Amino acid sequence: xxxNTAVKSKAPNIHARKxxxxxxVDIRAVEEKLIQARVSLLIQHPFFGNMATRLQxxxxxxxxxxxxxxxxHFYYNPSFIDSLTNKQIEFLFGxxxxxxxxxxxxxxxxRNPKLWNISADYCVNQTLLDNNIGRIIPDCLYDTKYKDWSxxxxxxxxxxxxxxxxxxxEECVEEATARMLDDHxxxxxxxxxxxxxxxxxxxxKQKIRDEVRxxxxxxxxxxxxxxxLGVKRLVDNLxxxxxxxxxxxxQHIQSCISSDxxxxxxxxxxxxxxxxxPGVIKGETVSLCIAVDASGSISxxxxxxxxxEVNGIMSQYDDFEIRIWSFDTQVxxxxxxxxxxxxxxxSYEIKGGGGTSFNANWDxxxxxxxxxxxxxxxxxxxxxxxxxxxxYCETIFIVKHNKxxxxxxxxxxxxxxx
Numbered sequence: 550x551x552x553n554t555a556v557k558s559k560a561p562n563i564h565a566r567k568x569x570x571x572x573x574v575d576i577r578a579v580e581e582k583l584i585q586a587r588v589s590l591l592i593q594h595p596f597f598g599n600m601a602t603r604l605q606x607x608x609x610x611x612x613x614x615x616x617x618x619x620x621x622h623f624y625y626n627p628s629f630i631d632s633l634t635n636k637q638i639e640f641l642f643g644x645x646x647x648x649x650x651x652x653x654x655x656x657x658x659x660r661n662p663k664l665w666n667i668s669a670d671y672c673v674n675q676t677l678l679d680n681n682i683g684r685i686i687p688d689c690l691y692d693t694k695y696k697d698w699s700x701x702x703x704x705x706x707x708x709x710x711x712x713x714x715x716x717x718x719e720e721c722v723e724e725a726t727a728r729m730l731d732d733h734x735x736x737x738x739x740x741x742x743x744x745x746x747x748x749x750x751x752x753x754k755q756k757i758r759d760e761v762r763x764x765x766x767x768x769x770x771x772x773x774x775x776x777x778l779g780v781k782r783l784v785d786n787l788x789x790x791x792x793x794x795x796x797x798x799x800q801h802i803q804s805c806i807s808s809d810x811x812x813x814x815x816x817x818x819x820x821x822x823x824x825x826x827p828g829v830i831k832g833e834t835v836s837l838c839i840a841v842d843a844s845g846s847i848s849x850x851x852x853x854x855x856x857x858e859v860n861g862i863m864s865q866y867d868d869f870e871i872r873i874w875s876f877d878t879q880v881x882x883x884x885x886x887x888x889x890x891x892x893x894x895x896s897y898e899i900k901g902g903g904g905t906s907f908n909a910n911w912d913x914x915x916x917x918x919x920x921x922x923x924x925x926x927x928x929x930x931x932x933x934x935x936x937x938x939x940x941y942c943e944t945i946f947i948v949k950h951n952k953x954x955x956x957x958x959x960x961x962x963x964x965x966x967x
Contacts, residue, residue: 561687561688561727561728562688562727562728563614563615563686563688563689563727563728563729563730564614564615564727564729565727566632568626568628568629568631568632569628569631569632570628571610571627571628574627574628574631575631576608576627578631579627579630579631580606582630582631582633582635582638583606583623583625583630583638585635586601586635586638586639586641586642586683587601587602587642589635589639590639590642590643590682590683594643594680594682594775595768595771595772595775596768596769596771596772596775596776596777596780597639597642597643597646597682599764599767599768599771599772600646600649600650600764600765600768601623601642601643601645601646603764603768604618604621604622604623604645604646605621605622605623606622606623606625607622607623607624607625608624608625608626608627609624609625609626609745609746610626610627610628611745612732612745612746613625613626613732613746614626614629614732615629615641615730615731615732616629616630616641616644616645616730616731616732617645617731617732617733617734618645618646618648618649618731619654619734619747619749619757620649620654620754620757620758620760620761621757621760622747623642623645624732633686634684636683636684637683637684637685637686638683639682639683639684640677640682640683640684640685640686641683641686641730641731642683643673643677643682643683644670644673644674644677644730644731645731647672647673647676647677647780648669648673648731648733649761650761650765650780650783651669651672651673651700651779651783652758652761653665653666653669653673653700653733654733654734654749654754655754655758656700656701660704661708661722662733663722663723663726664704664707664708664711664722665700665704666726666729666733667690667707667722667725667726667729668700668701668703668704668707669700669733670689670690670728670729670730670731671690671691671692671695671698671700671703672695672698672699672700672703674689674690674691674730675691675692675693675695675696675698676777676779678691679696679777680777686730688728689728689729689730690725690728690729690730697778697779707721707725732746734747734749762787765780765783765784765787766784766787769781769784837862837870837871837872837921837922837923837925838871838872838873838874838914838919838921838923838924838925839859839871839872839873839874839924839925839926839927840873840874840875840876840880840910840924840925840926840927840928841855841856841873841874841875841876841899841927842875842876842877842901842905842926842927842928842929843875843876843877843881843899843900843901843902844876844877844878844901844902844903844904844905844929844931845877845902845903845904846905846929846931847901847928847929851929851949851950852899854949854964855927856894856895856897856899858927858947859871859873859894860894860895863886863894870885870886870887871885871886871887872884872885872886872919872921873885873886873894873897874910874913875899875900875901876901876906876909876910876913877901877902877903877904877905877906877909878903878904878905878906878909878933879906879909879913880909880910880913881899881900881901882897882898882899882900883913883917884897904933905931905932905933905934906932906933906934907926907928907932907933907934907935907936907937908934908935908937908938910924910926910937911937911938911941914941914942915938915941920942921942922942922943923942923943923944923945924942924943924944924945925944925945925947926944926945926946926947927947927949927964928946928947928948928949929948929949929950929951930946930948930949930950930951930954930961931951931954936956936957936958936959937958939957939958939959943959944956944958944959944960945959945960945962946959946960946961946962947962947964948961948962948963948964949963949964
């Protein structure tokens with residue numbers, strides 16, 4: 550049965566539980582409990598332990614009822630830590646670690662801050678339970694139905710549910726807020742607060758994000774493959790990012806353009822706006838060649854999409870020279886487009902319709918003495934004779950309809966409508 554956010558007569562309140570007065574707490578014993586909990590995590594759950602040891606432990610009872618993190622520090626109230634068992638402290642460390650790993654501080658956008666923080670807690674606590682991290686702290690937010698949900702998904706669900714159970718939306722939010730394990734930093738802080746709660750500028754947040762990501766990759770490498778599923782996806786994305794293929798292509802083209810500039814050749818695009826900026830002086834002409842697969846498996850819609858993308862490439866640059874041809878088992882209609890040619894790429898005639906030979910492109914380039922800086926092939930990835938010469942030129946294969954295709958050389962990116 551799900552542990553619903555709605556409560557019965559008396560709502561649990563983690564922040565208002567009866568704790569020892571701070572002057573009655575043995576601070577040294579509390580510090581020892583924190584150290585022991587991190588050591589235990591290092592031994593039993595290396596990923597969480599490594600991430601936790603990267604956090605500087607800071608007393609913060611002046612503003613913190615329980616605990617908090619900004620990505621660099623673990624803030625804590627000694628009275629709250631004193632009330633927990635060692636296993637519950639392990640759970641608390643894991644809670645703060647996952648807030649940092651999942652970048653909850655940066656993902657809120659324009660959402661209701663309190664409801665976003667509630668949603669983030671649901672996700673974090675369920676992940677900790679799924680991975681047997683420590684022991685759950687009583688009354689905190691969790692519900693098994695949110696297993697493998699993102700904070701954004703939980704937020705949308707709660708936003709629909711709250712106010713539908715006999716209580717107002719505001720009452721539901723406040724009761725759930727009382728069950729949150731920690732203090733959450735707000736994106737809206739502009740000044741350092743009088744109570745001493747740290748303030749984070751946008752620059753601070755970005756620096757911390759980069760630090761957390763570095764720690765994430767390092768900690769994952771020491772975890773012997775034992776990572777929570779959501780964390781594994783994050784690590785995979787950081788170490789093998791799925792780049793927008795248009796950005797990837799733009800990046801490679803840009804790398805072939807000289808960084809020398811001159812006012813003798815002003816930028817045409819800004820000149821039209823009355824702004825005079827220096828234009829690029831190319832040390833040598835960028836030779837971008839594009840081959841469009843026109844074999845029988847390619848539809849007219851595919852051809853239109855491919856030409857549209859070529860047009861998009863042209864529109865990004867103040868000057869360009871693009872050599873394009875189509876192919877099936879041979880090459881057809883080799884034509885060069887430039888800024889001054891005045892030709893419309895959509896007027897280009899695709900020829901072909903037979904079988905498929907990727908090698909025909911490399912044979913053609915070698916026979917014609919064409920040595921492109923970058924060779925781009927738009928295709929469906931179904932080749933009858935291999936993927937061409939891996940040593941001839943830098944190649945980008947843009948593959949449509951075939952998500953399992955992977956060229957043995959060059960770069961393969963899957964065409965996706967964005």
